[in-house]
Amino acid sequence: MSLTVYRSAHFNAAHRLFREDWSDAKNKEIFGKCSNPHYHGHNYELEVGITGAVDDETGFLIDLKILKNIIKEEVENPLDHKNLNVEVADFKDLNPTVENIAVVIWNRLRKRIGAEYDVSVKLFETPRNFVVYTG
């Protein structure tokens, strides 16, 4: 019997889409207004899914208090109210597209969640634009 538990979280951040090794013109051409050098930002809404077996004794798949703390430590603390390009080491050499942010979050969570679980990340950059990454 396998089931997935989801927990929501959110963080607000500034970013720009940008490659240092590209000219300004090329950044503008490929990334458009998302490449604004003065940054723009989003309310990122996150749904973390943990798939595994339900514990017969507790009826829990995972203790959500523990999951909530892991999300706080690995996602909210390092990303909330931050400039992703400037202040978050994961994006030093990585363009902070919503795709790459989801992968960074998944990698951060994956190493904190037991191997008996699968991990998925759904990340909304806006209510109209979002990604799912399952590793």
Added chain:
Amino acid sequence: MSLTVYRSAHFNAAHRLFREDWSDAKNKEIFGKCSNPHYHGHNYELEVGITGAVDDETGFLIDLKILKNIIKEEVENPLDHKNLNVEVADFKDLNPTVENIAVVIWNRLRKRIGAEYDVSVKLFETPRNFVVYTG
């Protein structure tokens, strides 16, 4: 050609997380304020997914009027405005975590839906905490 049709439903219920064979202290330690002996409650929002082939003649995968009635009989009638621990036999010896409630609902629906269909259940305990069970 395989497709999934989803139908939403909802019910309000009281519950507590609790094991009779544990001490009060252990229930409190593991389940925290969800173990309040006087109960608390939720608006459970449910999405039932039915996967199968679309009928060439009607263009329906399943008649939603029939599905709606099955959900009413198997979920809304037995669970809505109920105390899950006290009044619902399925939870007599089963802790009513959102995981276990989803499995109970899936089992109830599975036996009413034809074998040519797969069944999935997404159950929101709150807008921020939900599970998916696919059997």
Added chain:
Amino acid sequence: MSLTVYRSAHFNAAHRLFREDWSDAKNKEIFGKCSNPHYHGHNYELEVGITGAVDDETGFLIDLKILKNIIKEEVENPLDHKNLNVEVADFKDLNPTVENIAVVIWNRLRKRIGAEYDVSVKLFETPRNFVVYTG
């Protein structure tokens, strides 16, 4: 220049609609399944509105960190994961309808918010059933 700032919060609780001075039959007749003696429950979603003047210096109407703490102390701590009928003194002699819960919350907040502000409360008992109280 007058403006309203809103802050959301939420709590989960059990309740029943019930008057002790009525017969069981009358409680059943007037309150229907909401009168279930074993209780049912809801995810209450709350929007608190504070109306007043924007401070020229800060650009804040009210410091939301302070408002958040007041809501925590006056609403979330006393009501979350509680049985409203049994555990909350405000409802000792008051039927916990969504109307009365909104008035109780408004009264609790009103006495903590400065007289230079107006206070409003929007309380969702379900996504389909909610009230607004402005005092």
Added chain:
Amino acid sequence: MSLTVYRSAHFNAAHRLFREDWSDAKNKEIFGKCSNPHYHGHNYELEVGITGAVDDETGFLIDLKILKNIIKEEVENPLDHKNLNVEVADFKDLNPTVENIAVVIWNRLRKRIGAEYDVSVKLFETPRNFVVYTG
């Protein structure tokens, strides 16, 4: 590394569920009020999912400006503010159930999206009734 990007869109349309080769009585019996000869309508909300590899250089799975244009050309332009039965050739001999509309949209998008991607379509006929089609 495989990931899915989702983009939302919407269109409003009239339709009726109806088979020309059935009697009025049979249409009424099977499709109920959805068979009203004068039509009714919906706000269809669409989520298009594109699954594939993230481009190392851009950090994009697919350029969303391009995807947005494809959705505009293949879905919004032909379906928005239209009568699906009368004005959209895809439904000349196909009953416009939400199942069939999703398949039509998927087929239209599939032929415009590169073979290195998988395509999925989630289509809401109402907030309470929706389908997912993945080909």
Added chain:
Amino acid sequence: MSLTVYRSAHFNAAHRLFREDWSDAKNKEIFGKCSNPHYHGHNYELEVGITGAVDDETGFLIDLKILKNIIKEEVENPLDHKNLNVEVADFKDLNPTVENIAVVIWNRLRKRIGAEYDVSVKLFETPRNFVVYTG
């Protein structure tokens, strides 16, 4: 003490914006694609607000079971799955804009709700376009 209770409802309908006394060209110029002679449609989401005094005995402002029935009789039965222009007498000589539909609904409800209450209607034609009418 005055409070407002809200109850949600919904209906799906086809319509076109159109004045019979205007030329096709003028209808097209003023109403654009909303004037499509073959109709289009919407999921109308309705919030009915009733303002008044809370009854000391019941804690109810109004019995929601009664309000629900009035909405069913005055709004859902006559408008759901209908073509507003063709099948609903209220729009025989009245253009079914969202403004006019809200006024029609308000008038229908107003005559069924006691004079001790105020009535308001919020009507969503789409999630992005809606009106409020308070008489």
Added chain:
Amino acid sequence: MSLTVYRSAHFNAAHRLFREDWSDAKNKEIFGKCSNPHYHGHNYELEVGITGAVDDETGFLIDLKILKNIIKEEVENPLDHKNLNVEVADFKDLNPTVENIAVVIWNRLRKRIGAEYDVSVKLFETPRNFVVYTG
């Protein structure tokens, strides 16, 4: 007969809460992490309300195509994907709190909307924190 029509829009922007005439320590003390010198950002969701009389001939309160264009020119074009502190003249000497952004938007719209209408602005900085300004 007076009615309000609402139209939604949205923009993404970076900002920081900050007064140039305050020390860094005081900015930090009053505005907390919202004062991050590297900026953070939000998806701002906007609802513009226009109150007035419904035109008997068209059934429109205001032509929404015109309103949509005004919102595009006065809000989306100047604010979307911008750094409010650095790139938007309105905030040169004005702290871009959600309160002040709402007032700026209202002033911009007010001067473009005819005097026969009232204007209101509801602005969400996050789904949990929003303001209403009516002038």
